Amino acid sequence: MPLVLLLCLPFLGSLITALLPTRARTVHAGVAGAVATVVAGWLISLFPRIRDGEVIRETVQWVPSLGLDLVLRIDGFAWMFAVVVTVIGALVCLYSRYYMSPDDPAARFYALFLAFMGAMLGVVLSGNLLQLVVFWELTSLVSFLLIGYWHHRTDAQRGARMALIVTGIGGLCLFVGVLLLGQIVGSFDFDVVLASGAQVKAHPWYPLTLCLIVLGALTKSAQFPFHFWLPRAMAAPTPVSAYLHSATMVKAGVFLLARFWPVLSGTEWWFWLVGGAGITTLVLGAYVAMFENDLKRVLAYSTISHLGLITLLFGLNSPLAAVAGVFHIMNHATFKASLFMAAGIVDHETGTRDIRRLKGLIHAMPGTGALAMVASAAMAGVPLLNGFLSKEMFLAETVFLSSHPIVEWALPALATLASAFAVVYSLRFGYGIFFGVPSTDLPRTPEEAPRWMRTPIQLLVLVCLAVGVAPALTVGPVLAAAAQPVVGGVLPVYSLAVWHGVTWPLLMSVTALVGGILGYRWLRVRQGRGRYQTTPLLSRWNGRHAFESMLLAATRAARRAIEVLGTRRLQPQLFIVIATAIALAWIAARGFPLAWGDRPRLPATQAFMLLWAVGIVCAVGAAVFAKYHRLVAVSLMGGAGLVTCLTFAWFSAPDLALTQVVVEVVTTTLFLLGLRWLPMRQHDLTLHLTWRDWSRRTRDLVLAITAGSGLAVLSFAFLTRPAPNSISPFFLSNALPGGGGSNVVNVMLVDFRAFDTLGEITVLGAVALSVYALLRRFRPPPESVAQPRQQQALADGQATDLVKPERAGSIAAGYMLVPAVISRLLMPVALVVAAHLFLRGHNEPGGGFTAGLIVAIALLMQYLTSGTRWVETHANVRPARWIAFGLLIGAIAGLGALAFGYPFLTSHTAHLSLPLLGDLHVPSATLFDMAVLAVVVGSTLLILTALAHQSLRTQQASTSPSPVMRSREDA
Amino acid sequence: MEVVLALVIGVLGGAGVWLILRPRTFQVVMGLVLLSYAVNLFIFSMGSLVIDRPPIVTPGHAASLEHYSDPMPQALVLTAIVIGFATTALFLVVLLASRGFSGTDHVDGVRGDP
Incomplete structure (x- = not known):
């Protein structure tokens, strides 16, 4: 079976648990436990191959063009880690079945739990650096979600956020570091990277790469100065703390150090960076753990301290120390996970985690107490338990280190001191809460936990004992297989025995034990008198405060940067956009000079020049008058539009000319309708143009002239150069045989590029509906509500200057009577013209767009001359239905082709012989053109009538008592 | 003819850019219309x-x-003309909505420079 399944199974399980009912916790635990057990069993069955030093590799191609593959790589070290992840995962599943309350949403818990397991397996089994980083980030994310599992609690929210930010920043550093490393080595493949240690260390980028990767490791493993997030993460449910924040995820940092040990270690940089962080964290964590009063926080600080120990071991640049580091990773995972679970039981059964209140629990829960005591002893480094062995190896390494004299002297001393501290906090946990007079004021009466809740702890403690008593028999082969890849292939000579004779490390161990017991007694007496309730010397300095003030400063800086660099004002934004476009065009023109071509030119005619003299005056005039004389500007703009339209006609584009002229009419009408709601010129406002105003206008003018000149030069270059080979000849030669029409532009629109047109009419319909929706909520400015002056001059009782209401029922009257009659007479004529243009559109200039706009204009004429109410009492115009109908038949015309096995929107021409009419060619594209027509009519009418209705609404609002006017619009 | 057309495109485009940079919404809309003439002619x-x-x-x-x-x-310009109308x-x-909502016809919705 492919090993990739190892990686997929947890994610698959996560998906399944997420879909199960929320509260079925036994089922969830069963699924999760089964997945973990299966993966663990599978991994363990691979051991014979791993033991022989084989590296199992499996590659799944992902993005071959980028050299990105999903590589699964299992060597001894990865195998050891994966087994720890899955076995402890299975045990924690069993434990949390009893820990989680029936009210907790179990589906989310187990889904995230399994997702984490998958992500963690992804990290340790990665054979590719980038893949490792992806899974690394995934563990941070899932950890965030699990810390914030009880998301209604403030401490959970804050802890989760802090953990995410710290580990997330570390992850980014790691990412950059890995990219640099990949650049140095030339590959992201682990095997290649592991083999090129000397090359990396000799590279000038080595210090930077090292710093970035170590930052990733230190943040993840909660090493000083990033340790502060781990105690806050204790807001997570205890199974999560046991699994993620002691046994697995926080080990990812030291995993990384071990993984890169053959590549990056062996230098002064490595020693001081990694070793320095390690020793500081070791001592600091142990020191703080002595004074904490919350069970989980004691364990959190002790975890920090132990991780410091492992970091230090890897930092010592000695293969023997690296072996000890690997050994301690396993040992710590076993005893710390069991301690967390025991702490969870105590919390669960007594309702408190305060060490000061917990006393004599051994009477109530002898089983749990015994287990917790053995595990604490392992944590303290008591002989015959696994913690003793790796601690002994560690002490030996500190003694036999050869370095600077001060280091040689200080390191053993600090190591002994930290070991003594470890004895103190282990005693506080393992002895302090279980012995003494039983406390009576607990929130709950403690009793023994369910049997199956204790089973995981029993198994783990059994491992602690077995390894501690007979290390060579039990853990020997595993350690050898796991440590071999870390030290680069050749294992140093070491002996896994409980008794090595009277040596320096043994003396140091004994000193630490005795010192620790004495220290514990001393501290207990002092704390009994109410002293040392907080951590001496360090309680003032608080990592959380530093973190939060940094966060605040970063937020402020970001806000300031937005203020300085960003703007919400439209004018500067547009200026920058246009200026950038010009600059880019200028840069491009330097590469490809704007030289004129030698295409044969058309001789200029006087008529055309005169035409555009008018056009230019119109354009410039519109630009000048748009500020104070809107009506003039709209008229001039229409003039420029008409000249444009004539230009299209001039240069053989009849379809464009037709469309442009009708669009022009509609656009101008639209503007005229809108003018009413714009503010009047404030004549009393005396303007004092400052120097700034003038400079800004000059600047804009320069930009406008530059843009215009650029456009002119560019288009002249295009017009004179020979046209490149385009796809146009295809359309020309296929329009008649393929599309069944001789008007190539129309055939392109409704046949070759019909999908594009379908999109366009959809946009048109959407715009019309948006306009309608926007205007429904339209609140006119107060000064525009009053009737225009012309209408105010009407006699009383007259609502409009168009129609006299007293006679509106019979016949429209008033001074618009003549135009109204004429436009009504013109209506059928306009419709006939539209039908003509529509029907001939496939072969002659015309088509759906033009015809649709003409129908719309014919109807608009009635609105303009007879008034909105008159039209709507006489004709049932339902624009929204036109749009819907058009889009529907457009889609049907397209889907019809599918039914016959052709691609969407393929057209077909039917040849019919009808009496009287003779042979008729009916292309299916005509149906599509009909759709275009309907949508154009509907959209245009909807937009313009919605605007026209505003006058009615406000009029009624100002005359009738009810301000809400029911629009006669039909949508 | 080419010179005339190029010049015309330049003038329409320049007038459009000038109007787009103005502070009043009506000017900006007019600018967009003029600019669309220029662009349509250019593509044509x-x-x-x-x-x-x-x-x-x-x-x-x-x-x-x-x-x-x-x-x-x-064909491209024909599409552009209709879409131009819609925009x-x-x-x-x-x-109009912004004017009714904010009480001013300044592009930023606040009474700014004249």
Whole structure:
């Protein structure tokens, strides 16, 4: 079976648990436990191959063009880690079945739990650096979600956020570091990277790469100065703390150090960076753990301290120390996970985690107490338990280190001191809460936990004992297989025995034990008198405060940067956009000079020049008058539009000319309708143009002239150069045989590029509906509500200057009577013209767009001359239905082709012989053109009538008592 | 003819850019309309300037670019004209809504510089 399944199974399980009912916790635990057990069993069955030093590799191609593959790589070290992840995962599943309350949403818990397991397996089994980083980030994310599992609690929210930010920043550093490393080595493949240690260390980028990767490791493993997030993460449910924040995820940092040990270690940089962080964290964590009063926080600080120990071991640049580091990773995972679970039981059964209140629990829960005591002893480094062995190896390494004299002297001393501290906090946990007079004021009466809740702890403690008593028999082969890849292939000579004779490390161990017991007694007496309730010397300095003030400063800086660099004002934004476009065009023109071509030119005619003299005056005039004389500007703009339209006609584009002229009419009408709601010129406002105003206008003018000149030069270059080979000849030669029409532009629109047109009419319909929706909520400015002056001059009782209401029922009257009659007479004529243009559109200039706009204009004429109410009492115009109908038949015309096995929107021409009419060619594209027509009519009418209705609404609002006017619009 | 058309495109574009940079919403909408004329003419001129040869296939003339003007830019511009109308309508209504909502016709919705 492919090993990739190892990686997929947890994610698959996560998906399944997420879909199960929320509260079925036994089922969830069963699924999760089964997945973990299966993966663990599978991994363990691979051991014979791993033991022989084989590296199992499996590659799944992902993005071959980028050299990105999903590589699964299992060597001894990865195998050891994966087994720890899955076995402890299975045990924690069993434990949390009893820990989680029936009210907790179990589906989310187990889904995230399994997702984490998958992500963690992804990290340790990665054979590719980038893949490792992806899974690394995934563990941070899932950890965030699990810390914030009880998301209604403030401490959970804050802890989760802090953990995410710290580990997330570390992850980014790691990412950059890995990219640099990949650049140095030339590959992201682990095997290649592991083999090129000397090359990396000799590279000038080595210090930077090292710093970035170590930052990733230190943040993840909660090493000083990033340790502060781990105690806050204790807001997570205890199974999560046991699994993620002691046994697995926080080990990812030291995993990384071990993984890169053959590549990056062996230098002064490595020693001081990694070793320095390690020793500081070791001592600091142990020191703080002595004074904490919350069970989980004691364990959190002790975890920090132990991780410091492992970091230090890897930092010592000695293969023997690296072996000890690997050994301690396993040992710590076993005893710390069991301690967390025991702490969870105590919390669960007594309702408190305060060490000061917990006393004599051994009477109530002898089983749990015994287990917790053995595990604490392992944590303290008591002989015959696994913690003793790796601690002994560690002490030996500190003694036999050869370095600077001060280091040689200080390191053993600090190591002994930290070991003594470890004895103190282990005693506080393992002895302090279980012995003494039983406390009576607990929130709950403690009793023994369910049997199956204790089973995981029993198994783990059994491992602690077995390894501690007979290390060579039990853990020997595993350690050898796991440590071999870390030290680069050749294992140093070491002996896994409980008794090595009277040596320096043994003396140091004994000193630490005795010192620790004495220290514990001393501290207990002092704390009994109410002293040392907080951590001496360090309680003032608080990592959380530093973190939060940094966060605040970063937020402020970001806000300031937005203020300085960003703007919400439209004018500067547009200026920058246009200026950038010009600059880019200028840069491009330097590469490809704007030289004129030698295409044969058309001789200029006087008529055309005169035409555009008018056009230019119109354009410039519109630009000048748009500020104070809107009506003039709209008229001039229409003039420029008409000249444009004539230009299209001039240069053989009849379809464009037709469309442009009708669009022009509609656009101008639209503007005229809108003018009413714009503010009047404030004549009393005396303007004092400052120097700034003038400079800004000059600047804009320069930009406008530059843009215009650029456009002119560019288009002249295009017009004179020979046209490149385009796809146009295809359309020309296929329009008649393929599309069944001789008007190539129309055939392109409704046949070759019909999908594009379908999109366009959809946009048109959407715009019309948006306009309608926007205007429904339209609140006119107060000064525009009053009737225009012309209408105010009407006699009383007259609502409009168009129609006299007293006679509106019979016949429209008033001074618009003549135009109204004429436009009504013109209506059928306009419709006939539209039908003509529509029907001939496939072969002659015309088509759906033009015809649709003409129908719309014919109807608009009635609105303009007879008034909105008159039209709507006489004709049932339902624009929204036109749009819907058009889009529907457009889609049907397209889907019809599918039914016959052709691609969407393929057209077909039917040849019919009808009496009287003779042979008729009916292309299916005509149906599509009909759709275009309907949508154009509907959209245009909807937009313009919605605007026209505003006058009615406000009029009624100002005359009738009810301000809400029911629009006669039909949508 | 080419010089005239290029000049015209330049003038329309320049006038449009000038208006787009103005502070009043109405000016900006007018600027967009003028700019769309310029751009439509520009795209249209990508084909070739020919007189009296509309892209309507007639018997007796081979279907090639020598006998007809280029249909492709025309089809593109036709689409652009209609979409241009739709955007203008939308902008105009947004302008009116913004004016009703904020009480000013300044582009930023606050009474700014004249």
